[in-house]
Amino acid sequence: MDKSIENTIVRLHETQSTNNYANSQIRENEVPEGTVFLAYEQTAGRGQLNNFWESEAGKNLTFSLVFYPDFLEIRRQFMLSKVVTLGIYTALSKYVDQLRIKWPNDIYVGNQKLGGILIENSIMYGLLKSSVVGIGLNVNQTVFRSTAPNPVSLRILTNQHYDCDRVLTEVLTAINYYYLRLREGEDAKIDREFISVLYRLNEKHLFKAEDEVFSGEIIGVNEIGQLLVRKEDGKILNFHFKEVEFQITEEPED
Numbered sequence: 001m002d003k004s005i006e007n008t009i010v011r012l013h014e015t016q017s018t019n020n021y022a023n024s025q026i027r028e029n030e031v032p033e034g035t036v037f038l039a040y041e042q043t044a045g046r047g048q049l050n051n052f053w054e055s056e057a058g059k060n061l062t063f064s065l066v067f068y069p070d071f072l073e074i075r076r077q078f079m080l081s082k083v084v085t086l087g088i089y090t091a092l093s094k095y096v097d098q099l100r101i102k103w104p105n106d107i108y109v110g111n112q113k114l115g116g117i118l119i120e121n122s123i124m125y126g127l128l129k130s131s132v133v134g135i136g137l138n139v140n141q142t143v144f145r146s147t148a149p150n151p152v153s154l155r156i157l158t159n160q161h162y163d164c165d166r167v168l169t170e171v172l173t174a175i176n177y178y179y180l181r182l183r184e185g186e187d188a189k190i191d192r193e194f195i196s197v198l199y200r201l202n203e204k205h206l207f208k209a210e211d212e213v214f215s216g217e218i219i220g221v222n223e224i225g226q227l228l229v230r231k232e233d234g235k236i237l238n239f240h241f242k243e244v245e246f247q248i249t250e251e252p253e254d
């Protein structure tokens, strides 16, 4: 089965959060897979860990994409994160070099954050029933006011203005491609590609976990999406999101 995905785009002038909007639409209506809820402006855009997602009206891409990955067991849910980040990586690599996926699902250029993803799943009988994939990409914004660390946009990086609709189409095409690969069971290929573009893979850095600072290197991500870090003594540690962070005092950032 390689049924393609059709992206019907629902344009909202203003909404609190496209993820909230998509979630309520899924609850109340029949929403075909691939539907995109795109906002010109979000008044309460949500980031990871209840942070606010800053995005100036009309300058960027803020949208939520609906999937029904009912072939995916809960323990494999990080695969969805991989296909989405790989799609974004593939589409945006055309515009900027040095893109990386910062585990678990940030889009980075150098040490700056170009985009973020907030995936909200509903689960039935141990499988994913629906997924709202919220994506925020900084496209044309040049000034960021919030305290979010190191934001950057395509415009800042390249000094060019971008047509958001065009970038959206390219991103959706690439995400669909990887999503279909996942549906076809091509996990190994997706894993390989994901690892190859992971931020700071196989580089020695300082990490902090449970108040301990240690030196190690990222060597990959396991099946349930935990980050694998090899310490200098050879021991391999695995971490869930927010259990580990880079110790940023180690060296001057770019």
Ligand code: BTN
Residues within 6 Å of the ligand: 016, 017, 018, 019, 020, 042, 044, 045, 046, 047, 048, 049, 051, 053, 061, 062, 063, 064, 106, 115, 116, 117, 118, 134, 135, 136, 137
């Ligand atoms: C992160 O913190 O890195 C995740 C940011 C996700 C932001 C997007 S913008 C579209 C969608 N709607 C939201 O409220 N959040 C996501």
